[in-house]
Amino acid sequence: MFFFFVYFLLLLMVCLVARNKGKSVLLHFFVNTVGAVVVVLVLGSIFGGNGLLFSVLPLISLIVLSFAEKTKQAEVRQSSTEDLRKCQFCAELVRKEAIKCKHCGSTLTAENA
Numbered sequence: 001m002f003f004f005f006v007y008f009l010l011l012l013m014v015c016l017v018a019r020n021k022g023k024s025v026l027l028h029f030f031v032n033t034v035g036a037v038v039v040v041l042v043l044g045s046i047f048g049g050n051g052l053l054f055s056v057l058p059l060i061s062l063i064v065l066s067f068a069e070k071t072k073q074a075e076v077r078q079s080s081t082e083d084l085r086k087c088q089f090c091a092e093l094v095r096k097e098a099i100k101c102k103h104c105g106s107t108l109t110a111e112n113a
């Protein structure tokens with residue numbers, strides 16, 4: 001049962017990382033549950049059953065996800081928690097400390113958003 005614990009822990013991590021990267025959590029959850037069963041059935045019949053096989057797929061997913069690029073959505077979601085304000089010229093979000101808008105290049109005046 002130890003391997004199931006490891007598997008669910010990895011599955012949870014995959015879902016968390018997927019969420020953080022703006023990927024579909026449901027898709028990763030599905031791939032890693034259905035995929036894990038397939039991996040265990042296929043590899044298990046070749047190499048003999050081993051609970052460790054359950055953890056192989058989520059581990060691979062985790063590695064793949066950690067190298068995956070963040071989607072634009074995830075970046076926007078993350079940056080919205082930082083100190084941002086709207087550019088008074090183009091209405092795009094820029095950092096509070098910014099003196100020049102990265103979107104339209106306008107010189108920004110301080111703190112009057």
Ligand SMILES: [Zn+2]
Binds near residue numbers: 089
């Ligand atoms: Zn601007």
